[in-house]
Structure formats: C-alpha cells, structure tokens
Amino acid sequence: MFHPDPMGTGTLHIDLTALVDNWRALDRQSATDTGAVVKADGYGLGAGRVSKALAEAGVRTFFVATAEEATALRASLGPDPVIYVFSGHMDGETQTLSDLGAVPLLNSPEQVARHQSQLPDHPFGLQLDTGMNRLGIEASDWSPAMSQDATLVMSHLACADEPDHPANAAQLKAFLDMTAGILAPRSLAATGGILLGPEYHFDMTRPGVGLYGGLPFAGAKPVVGLDLPVIQTRTVDPGEAVGYAQSYVADSKRVIATVSGGYADGLIRAMSSTATLYAGETPCPLVGRVSMDLITVDVTHLDDVPTHLSILGPQQSVDQLADAAGTIGYEILTSLGHRYTRSYA
Structure with a gap:
C-alpha cells in the first residue's frame, strides 16, 4: 500500500523553550557565570536559532570548536557576545579572529607565541591539559605567567559523566595546582562538571549536551x-x-x-x-x-x-x-x- 504524504522527509521538532529552561536549570546549579557550548552547529540543532534563544535568555558567552563556527555564530549574534574558540589560534586564522573579535583558547606554547606575535592586543584565553591528553598546554610547558591578561583559563574533564571516577578529583587537583595564584577567571566544568558540585565550578561553567536534553543531566527537559x-x-x-x-x-x-x-x-x-x-x-x-x-x-x-x-x-x-x-x-x-x-x- 502506498501512503501519499506531502512531505517525503522527516520533521525534526526542536523545543527552544525547553533548551532555555535547561540552561536556566544548569545556571542555577552554580553561583558563577554560565556560558553555553554551541559547537557542531548547536549539537546538530542549528547554532543560529539555538544561540539566539540563549542570548535572549541572558547568555553572554558562547563556545565553539573552530574559527569557521565562530564566523557563522557572529553573523547570527552580532558584535556583543563573547565567542571562545576551543581550537585556539591556528595558522592562517589571524585575520579571521581579528575581524570576528573571537577569543582563541590557546592550546600550546606555539599558539601562545603565534598569538603574541600576530595579535598582541587581541583577547585570548588558555586551555590546560590536566589529564585528558587531547587539547591544552601540558604542565611541563606551563607557566602561570602565561595567564597574564588572559580572559579565561580552562581545562576539560575526561570522566565527568561518572561522578565517582577518580580522574575527576585528579584533574581538579591538577587544575588547582597549575592555576594557583593566577588572577585570570577559571573554568573547568561542562555539563557533567556542573553536576559534580561547587568545587568544580570556579568562575565560569560552560554547559553543552545538557542544554540539548542529554545525559548526564538527568533532569533535562x-x-x-x-x-x-x-x-x-x-x-x-x-x-x-x-x-x-x-x-x-x-x-x-x-x-x-x-x-x-x-x-x-x-x-x-x-x-x-x-x-x-x-x-x-x-x-x-x-x-x-x-x-x-x-x-x-x-x-x-x-x-x-x-x-x-x-x-x-x-x-x-x-x-x-x-x-x-x-x-x-x-x-x-x-x-x-x-x-x-x-x-x-
């Protein structure tokens, strides 16, 4: 039997009200600033629509993976929100970062040197490797002096979706040790880190998957x-x-x-x-x-x-x-x- 239907493809229903409610619920979990991760085209749901809804709800800081994503996001949000780029300052991206006013999260001494030489007056953040061995400046290459003038110093938890995993406490200690005495704002917690409790919250949390209804935020709409x-x-x-x-x-x-x-x-x-x-x-x-x-x-x-x-x-x-x-x-x-x-x- 043939079933006539005017639409030959599926319909993806995206509840922006629920998404904003999830951000507000995660924001209430901490006493710090709360940003939003909208990389991978807003986790596949459309970064433009997602970020506009979040901005209207009060989000002022957004995180994306690449400068290309930052370009699209800036076109959607306008000049005011802060946009951090996880991949940092890649070779060939100097003009793009400058034009966008996007803030690279520098991941290596090479990126730090590139940024200082090519965009010395442009904002930057720093990403530290505290045990995930994926992105970030390693402890052996790190000096707290690098954080002078940084707008954010962050790291990322590898096992935050498992609250009892020993890596969480180990990474927290490493982050505390590496950032002791610095004046720059700090960030360690994404969705799972927020749920681990206040000691992981620092100055900025940056929920991602929980905004979109995913675990480990079991209370998400x-x-x-x-x-x-x-x-x-x-x-x-x-x-x-x-x-x-x-x-x-x-x-x-x-x-x-x-x-x-x-x-x-x-x-x-x-x-x-x-x-x-x-x-x-x-x-x-x-x-x-x-x-x-x-x-x-x-x-x-x-x-x-x-x-x-x-x-x-x-x-x-x-x-x-x-x-x-x-x-x-x-x-x-x-x-x-x-x-x-x-x-x-």
Missing part, C-alpha cells in the same frame, strides 16, 4: 523530537526477507512499513534490527538493515498504520536511542541530517 513519514506498507509472508543482505526473515506473516530516513539522515547503521519507533505510545521495532534513505519497521500489531512514526520524542530520548545503537547521545544529536524539515517552538 527533552528538546528534540523526530517524526518520520511512512512511505509504503506491504505484507511479508513467512520465510520472506526484508532489506539489504536479507538480514531479517519473517517467521510469520508481518506488515512492514517502509519509512523515510536512513544513515544519510543520522540514523546510523548500528540501529539495524535494534532500534524502536513509536506509533503514539505503541513501540514498533525496526527490522532489517538501515539503508541510506530508508528503514523498515514492523507494524503488524497496529490497527491502522499512521502516516508517521516517531523515533525521538517523549517515548524515547536521544540517550535511549543511543543505547539501542551502542553509542552516546552526542553522536545521535550531531548526526541528525539536514534533509529533515526543522520545526522550532
């Missing part, structure tokens, strides 16, 4: 819903197979819905035969392999096949979907494709 249109249904007889590699074989007569959405839309292949979609409150299993544009869903138990099935919403969070796919909510959010119609509320 859901921000994202995703409805996918049913294109076609068919009856499959016992012994017939569905999809690539014929990985699903019906053991009885089944009604299979072909649904618009696939790995090109962020529904990763690891969801094959493991994820669940919903018709209202009724779960419907994804069967067979996820393909580029389509998935197949068992709807045998429904009285009527709906025009859409939901894969994200009140019935299933990004982290629950991630669990089914053996990944994390971050990957689900940031993989959501650009073919979806986006509906903001």
Whole structure:
C-alpha cells in the first residue's frame, strides 16, 4: 500500500523553550557565570536559532570548536557576545579572529607565541591539559605567567559523566595546582562538571549536551523530537526477507512499513534490527538493515498504520536511542541530517 504524504522527509521538532529552561536549570546549579557550548552547529540543532534563544535568555558567552563556527555564530549574534574558540589560534586564522573579535583558547606554547606575535592586543584565553591528553598546554610547558591578561583559563574533564571516577578529583587537583595564584577567571566544568558540585565550578561553567536534553543531566527537559513519514506498507509472508543482505526473515506473516530516513539522515547503521519507533505510545521495532534513505519497521500489531512514526520524542530520548545503537547521545544529536524539515517552538 502506498501512503501519499506531502512531505517525503522527516520533521525534526526542536523545543527552544525547553533548551532555555535547561540552561536556566544548569545556571542555577552554580553561583558563577554560565556560558553555553554551541559547537557542531548547536549539537546538530542549528547554532543560529539555538544561540539566539540563549542570548535572549541572558547568555553572554558562547563556545565553539573552530574559527569557521565562530564566523557563522557572529553573523547570527552580532558584535556583543563573547565567542571562545576551543581550537585556539591556528595558522592562517589571524585575520579571521581579528575581524570576528573571537577569543582563541590557546592550546600550546606555539599558539601562545603565534598569538603574541600576530595579535598582541587581541583577547585570548588558555586551555590546560590536566589529564585528558587531547587539547591544552601540558604542565611541563606551563607557566602561570602565561595567564597574564588572559580572559579565561580552562581545562576539560575526561570522566565527568561518572561522578565517582577518580580522574575527576585528579584533574581538579591538577587544575588547582597549575592555576594557583593566577588572577585570570577559571573554568573547568561542562555539563557533567556542573553536576559534580561547587568545587568544580570556579568562575565560569560552560554547559553543552545538557542544554540539548542529554545525559548526564538527568533532569533535562527533552528538546528534540523526530517524526518520520511512512512511505509504503506491504505484507511479508513467512520465510520472506526484508532489506539489504536479507538480514531479517519473517517467521510469520508481518506488515512492514517502509519509512523515510536512513544513515544519510543520522540514523546510523548500528540501529539495524535494534532500534524502536513509536506509533503514539505503541513501540514498533525496526527490522532489517538501515539503508541510506530508508528503514523498515514492523507494524503488524497496529490497527491502522499512521502516516508517521516517531523515533525521538517523549517515548524515547536521544540517550535511549543511543543505547539501542551502542553509542552516546552526542553522536545521535550531531548526526541528525539536514534533509529533515526543522520545526522550532
């Protein structure tokens, strides 16, 4: 059976009110300033719309991954908010950083030297490596004198989503040791760090995934819903197979819905035969392999096949979907494709 529908792609529902409420809830957790991380196009939800909603709620400091992201964000926000760039001052970015008024978080002695020689009067921050071994100035290269005139000195926790992990206390001690006596404002806590308590808050917190409804902020309001249109249904007889590699074989007569959405839309292949979609409150299993544009869903138990099935919403969070796919909510959010119609509320 063919199901005519004016929209051939899914609708991604983004609740900006819930997102702002999540920022306010995390802001209340500390007595410090609270920024917002909007890298990766606002965790896949549209950095322009996300950052404008947050700015209207009072956010004045934003964090992005790269100078290119800062360019787009400045165009959306105008000249006033502070935009920090995690990748620092890369070779060839001097003019861009200067034009944008974006603040690089310098990650190495080489970046410090580059910034001092090429933009000596331009604001900068510093990122310290306290044990994650990813970005930041190592203790052996660090001198507190580097922080003179810095607008922020930060580090990042590797295991903040596990409150009892010993790395949290170890990184806190390393950060305290490296920054003892400096006058610059300090920042250590993203979402997970905020939830670890006041000793991790310092002068600025910078929530990211919690704003968008993700763990470890269990109290977050859901921000994202995703409805996918049913294109076609068919009856499959016992012994017939569905999809690539014929990985699903019906053991009885089944009604299979072909649904618009696939790995090109962020529904990763690891969801094959493991994820669940919903018709209202009724779960419907994804069967067979996820393909580029389509998935197949068992709807045998429904009285009527709906025009859409939901894969994200009140019935299933990004982290629950991630669990089914053996990944994390971050990957689900940031993989959501650009073919979806986006509906903001």
